[in-house]
Amino acid sequence: MTSGLRRSALADIARFPEDFSELYRGAGYWTEETFAEFTANRSARFADRIAVVGPDATGARRQLTYRDLDESAARIATGLGCLGVRAGDRVVLQLPNIVEYTEVLFAVFRLGALPVFALPAHRASEIGYFCRFADAAAYIVAAEHGGFDYRTLAREVTGALENPPAVVVAGDSGEFVSLASLREQEPAAVAGVHAESVAFLQLSGGTTGTPKLIPRTHADYLYSVRESARICGVDEDTRMLVVLPAAHNFPMSSPGILGVLHAGGTVVLAPDPSPDTAFALIEGERITMASLVPPLALAWLSARARSPHDLSSLEVLQVGGAKFPAEAAKRVRPELGCTLQQVFGMAEGLVNYTRLEDDEDTIVHTQGRPISPHDEIRVLDDAGEPVPFGTAGHLLTRGPYTIRGYYDAPEHNSTAFTADGFYRTGDIVRITEHGYIVVEGRAKDQINRGGEKIAAEEVENHLIAHPAVLDAAVVSMPDQYLGERTCAFVVTEGETPKTLALKAFLRDRGLAAYKIPDKVRFVDAFPVTGVGKISRNELRRALTAALQN
Numbered sequence: 001m002t003s004g005l006r007r008s009a010l011a012d013i014a015r016f017p018e019d020f021s022e023l024y025r026g027a028g029y030w031t032e033e034t035f036a037e038f039t040a041n042r043s044a045r046f047a048d049r050i051a052v053v054g055p056d057a058t059g060a061r062r063q064l065t066y067r068d069l070d071e072s073a074a075r076i077a078t079g080l081g082c083l084g085v086r087a088g089d090r091v092v093l094q095l096p097n098i099v100e101y102t103e104v105l106f107a108v109f110r111l112g113a114l115p116v117f118a119l120p121a122h123r124a125s126e127i128g129y130f131c132r133f134a135d136a137a138a139y140i141v142a143a144e145h146g147g148f149d150y151r152t153l154a155r156e157v158t159g160a161l162e163n164p165p166a167v168v169v170a171g172d173s174g175e176f177v178s179l180a181s182l183r184e185q186e187p188a189a190v191a192g193v194h195a196e197s198v199a200f201l202q203l204s205g206g207t208t209g210t211p212k213l214i215p216r217t218h219a220d221y222l223y224s225v226r227e228s229a230r231i232c233g234v235d236e237d238t239r240m241l242v243v244l245p246a247a248h249n250f251p252m253s254s255p256g257i258l259g260v261l262h263a264g265g266t267v268v269l270a271p272d273p274s275p276d277t278a279f280a281l282i283e284g285e286r287i288t289m290a291s292l293v294p295p296l297a298l299a300w301l302s303a304r305a306r307s308p309h310d311l312s313s314l315e316v317l318q319v320g321g322a323k324f325p326a327e328a329a330k331r332v333r334p335e336l337g338c339t340l341q342q343v344f345g346m347a348e349g350l351v352n353y354t355r356l357e358d359d360e361d362t363i364v365h366t367q368g369r370p371i372s373p374h375d376e377i378r379v380l381d382d383a384g385e386p387v388p389f390g391t392a393g394h395l396l397t398r399g400p401y402t403i404r405g406y407y408d409a410p411e412h413n414s415t416a417f418t419a420d421g422f423y424r425t426g427d428i429v430r431i432t433e434h435g436y437i438v439v440e441g442r443a444k445d446q447i448n449r450g451g452e453k454i455a456a457e458e459v460e461n462h463l464i465a466h467p468a469v470l471d472a473a474v475v476s477m478p479d480q481y482l483g484e485r486t487c488a489f490v491v492t493e494g495e496t497p498k499t500l501a502l503k504a505f506l507r508d509r510g511l512a513a514y515k516i517p518d519k520v521r522f523v524d525a526f527p528v529t530g531v532g533k534i535s536r537n538e539l540r541r542a543l544t545a546a547l548q549n
Helices: 004-014 018-026 035-046 066-082 099-111 124-133 150-159 218-231 249-253 256-263 275-285 294-304 332-336 360-365 410-416 456-464 499-508 536-548
Strands: 050-055 061-065 090-094 114-117 136-142 166-170 198-203 213-217 239-242 266-269 289-292 316-320 339-345 351-353 376-380 393-398 423-431 437-442 446-449 452-455 469-479 483-492 519-522
Touching: 018 218, 035 066, 035 099, 035 218, 035 256, 050 066, 050 099, 061 066, 061 099, 066 099, 090 099, 090 124, 099 114, 099 166, 099 266, 124 136, 124 150, 136 150, 150 166, 198 218, 213 218, 218 249, 218 256, 218 351, 239 256, 239 275, 249 256, 249 339, 256 266, 275 294, 289 294, 294 316, 294 332, 294 469, 316 332, 332 339, 339 360, 376 423, 410 423, 437 456, 446 469, 446 483, 452 456, 456 469, 456 483, 456 499, 469 536, 483 536, 499 519
Parallel strands: 050 266, 090 114, 090 136, 114 198, 136 166, 239 266, 239 289, 289 316, 316 339, 483 519
Antiparallel strands: 050 061, 198 213, 339 351, 376 393, 393 423, 423 437, 446 452, 469 483
């Protein structure tokens, strides 16, 4: 089902230049292990330890030992093979945080097939695109989740495709193939795949347009997983709560599900990210580590004082996916009683962590430093020239786990990557004297107000310092005189302050006059993407509509 043209494009774009491959192999970053053999290797070491705990497709609590996970993945792999899935084929996975996600993931790996990681929030436009563009051999979903019937989505998607993939359903499968039936097969042997071949296709993290497909190899991704687990102190006693969509890069690998399973710990899947659900699981499952995006972290902080649950087992709270305002970061230790670890990374590669042993000022005010000594960083001005040390500029990176190009996207690759292989991240950062990254914003989130440049995140950080402000997002709006003005969308808790009082608060904090928002709009909540990031695109559309009324 997968075309030879697409196979060739995938292999070519994922290939690192040989001199870099030799460097990374020689440094020990890249090894011969692949995801095809991942569960077999861990089962041999941690056989009877609990690997995964969580709801299944019916909502019942289920747990798997490392031996259970390996055997189930091997049987499902055989079943997928019977449906025609072969090594190199693409399989679109759209499963929520259920135990079946881990079984299916490693089954696809075991075959040497390539998962394409869709999110539960994706609908026909995205799923149809993934299936068509990636020449998917199979599409795997849960029957229902969050009140949505994915079988209906599967019918819509497959009905519109000339060569529809086989559809496998966890739960009541209807007319499709039941995942349970695949478990009845005899275990499949581990596929022989090369460590430097593509392991899967991740989605780019942009909030607008159709996501690009990111080819990650076994060697580069497993290096990131191993080092993430080491840096984050993950071991056999780690019990990680996964509340973000499991298929997203952050909860999957930083250190995430894969890092915990690599080290022999236990992954606990949460059916939803709400504080009530999460706090109960932290107490009941004695969770030691959890990962959140900033809006969820703010919600947890807000809910903590009202919660009766014992959170004393929680040792580390990771926050990433977007910049965590310093005013909120300061609250984590005193209010949640755990260490904050800031994570700044991207599905394309580069990942930065504050270290657990860092001082509080570093943890609160920076987004960490890179995983690898061979992560190369450039910070450039708008003209492409290096900026003075400590000055904000555009972040470019190259390294042993950062891709050299998106899948089958030559036009985009020509602008997203430099001729010598540096990835243009789109982030505006500065580097501290100790090599830590401070994220100032996204290039596209930088507002040009009459020639004065305003970083949205800076203003948001000041807004969130107000005791009545739960969260804030600053966006641009067109202005005939200045080119752009600023509008702050603000979510409050308790009594909403007056606009003039909020602006006075910002002035009292020493914020430059041109950075004070021209307009302030109070809203109940923000539109967000499937992984919890604020969608500036949706906010701009909402603002435009409001101005037209």
